Amino acid sequence: MRLKADITLFIISIIWGSAFVAQRVAGQLGSVYQFNGYRYLLAGLVVLPFAWKIFQSQKISRPQWMWMVIAGFVLFIAAAFQQAGMLYTTAGNAGFITSLYVVLIPILLFFFWGEKPHWIYIVAVVLAMLGAFLLSTGGSFHIQFGDLLELIGAMFWAIHVILLGKFASKFEALTFSVGQLIVCGVLNLGVGFVAEPAMQFDLPLLFAIGYTAFFSLGLCYTLQIWAQRHTPPADAALILSLEAVFAVLAGWLILNETLVTLQIIGCVLIFVAVMLSQVKEWTSGKLDHEHLIEGR
Numbered sequence: 164m165r166l167k168a169d170i171t172l173f174i175i176s177i178i179w180g181s182a183f184v185a186q187r188v189a190g191q192l193g194s195v196y197q198f199n200g201y202r203y204l205l206a207g208l209v210v211l212p213f214a215w216k217i218f219q220s221q222k223i224s225r226p227q228w229m230w231m232v233i234a235g236f237v238l239f240i241a242a243a244f245q246q247a248g249m250l251y252t253t254a255g256n257a258g259f260i261t262s263l264y265v266v267l268i269p270i271l272l273f274f275f276w277g278e279k280p281h282w283i284y285i286v287a288v289v290l291a292m293l294g295a296f297l298l299s300t301g302g303s304f305h306i307q308f309g310d311l312l313e314l315i316g317a318m319f320w321a322i323h324v325i326l327l328g329k330f331a332s333k334f335e336a337l338t339f340s341v342g343q344l345i346v347c348g349v350l351n352l353g354v355g356f357v358a359e360p361a362m363q364f365d366l367p368l369l370f371a372i373g374y375t376a377f378f379s380l381g382l383c384y385t386l387q388i389w390a391q392r393h394t395p396p397a398d399a400a401l402i403l404s405l406e407a408v409f410a411v412l413a414g415w416l417i418l419n420e421t422l423v424t425l426q427i428i429g430c431v432l433i434f435v436a437v438m439l440s441q442v443k444e445w446t447s448g449k450l451d452h453e454h455l456i457e458g459r
Contacts, residue, residue: 164393165393165394165395167393168389168390168391168392168393168394169390169394169402171386171389171390172387172390172391172394172399172402172403173402173405174386175383175386175387175390175403176402176403176404176405176406176409177409178378178379178382178383179379179383179403179406179409179410180258180405180406180407180408180409180410180411180412180413181409181410181413181417182374182375182378182379183249183254183255183257183258183410183413183414184254184410184413184414184417184418185370185371185374185375185379186198186245186246186249186254186257186371186375187249187253187254187257187414187418188367188368188370188371188418189246189249189367189368189371189372190246190248190249190250191249191250192363192365192367192368193250194246194359194362194368195243195246195247195250195355195359196243196246196351196352196354196355196358196359197351197352197355197356197359197362198246198355198362198368198371198372199239199242199243199246199347199348199351199355200348200349200350200351200352200353200355201348201352201362201372201376202348202371202372202375202376202380203238203242203344203345203347203348203351203376203380204344204345204348204349204352205348205372205373205376205377205381206344206348206375206376206377206380206381206384207341207344207345207348209376209377209380209381209382210337210340210341210344210380210381210384210385211341213337213385214337214338214340214341217335217337217338218338221335223338223342224334226334227334227335227338227339227342228342230326230330230331230334230339231331231339231342231343231346232342232346233326233330234323234326234327234331234339234342234343234346235342235343235344235345235346235347235350236346236347236350237319237322237323237326238323238343238344238346238347239346239347239350239351240319241316241319241320241322241323242316242347242351243316243351243354244312244313244315244316244319245257245261245312245313245316245320247312248260248309248310248311248312248313248316249309250309251307251308251309251310251312252307252309252310252312252313253414253418253420254410254411254413254414254418254420255410255411255414255415255420255422255430256298256299256307256309256310256313257309257313257410258406258407258408258409258410258411258414259294259295259298259407259410259411259429259430259433259434260295260298260299260310260313260314260317260433261313261316261317261320261407262317262404262406262407262433262434262437263291263295263314263317263433263436263437264317264318264320264321264324265321265404265437265440265441266284266287266288266291266436266437266440267317267318267321268321268324268325268440269281269284269440270284270288271318271321271322271325272325276329283439283440284439284440286439287436287437287439287440288436290432290433290435290436290439291432291433291436291437293429293432294428294429294430294431294432294433294434294435294436295310295314295429295433296429297425297426297428297429297432298310298422298426298429298430298433299311299429301423301425301426302425336388337385337388340384344380400441401438401441404434404437404438404441407430407433407434407437408430408434411430
């Protein structure tokens with residue numbers, strides 16, 4: 164069962180990585196809020212059948228409604244920055260910079276909750292900053308605007324994970340997931356209808372919406388919940404971190420995106436930083452389950 168779970172998580176990391184290509188395609192068409200709105204709403208409908216019996220059998224408490232709205236709002240901001248960055252950067256850059264949310268989590272926990280990070284986190288942060296600089300600039304002193312947006316998005320992904328771990332983990336996972344996905348979708352559509360011209364539903368955009376909604380958000384989230392019940396958290400963290408690598412590979416294979424040598428070194432440094440940020444949890448045998456559940 165553990166092998167099946169690890170294989171499932173490996174497939175999830177491939178889908179999540181390739182989803183950055185779909186988002187990049189939508190970004191090239193200039194779509195941010197409406198694209199996010201449709202795909203998150205559709206994803207909520209995909210997960211809804213799995214949660215329907217739970218909705219029928221138990222009443223959703225007022226605190227859960229409140230935290231679903233808060234988590235959905237933070238998810239809306241994170242997804243908006245991530246998708247806006249896709250207008251200006253590559254799928255590979257977006258994948259690796261987004262993965263920095265794992266490194267940012269202990270920093271936010273220190274500044275806002277006073278939780279002192281292990282010394283190894285400091286090393287991870289330094290490596291991550293250097294890696295992000297090399298990936299974004301290729302060694303020059305000009306930071307790409309799209310990469311900056313992705314970095315801001317990574318910070319909000321980190322905030323979202325912290326909210327899930329500290330406040331939302333007490334609630335049932337599937338119903339909470341449906342709630343935050345729908346809130347995120349509605350907020351994106353509301354802003355999109357005001358701030359963006361009407362979306363032109365051509366075939367590439369429809370594919371990007373469908374792929375990210377059905378596979379990246381709906382299917383992968385449901386499979387992830389099952390898989391993480393049958394494999395150690397350290398396994399899950401390592402396998403899912405490969406998402407950033409698959410984002411680069413997918414961008415190269417499908418969109419012909421390339422990286423110069425210094426950018427490749429930046430990717431390696433970011434990957435090492437993400438791994439180091441989890442070392443303390445691996446050695447202690449504990450890893451917050453909610454840190455591994457992240458919206459895409």
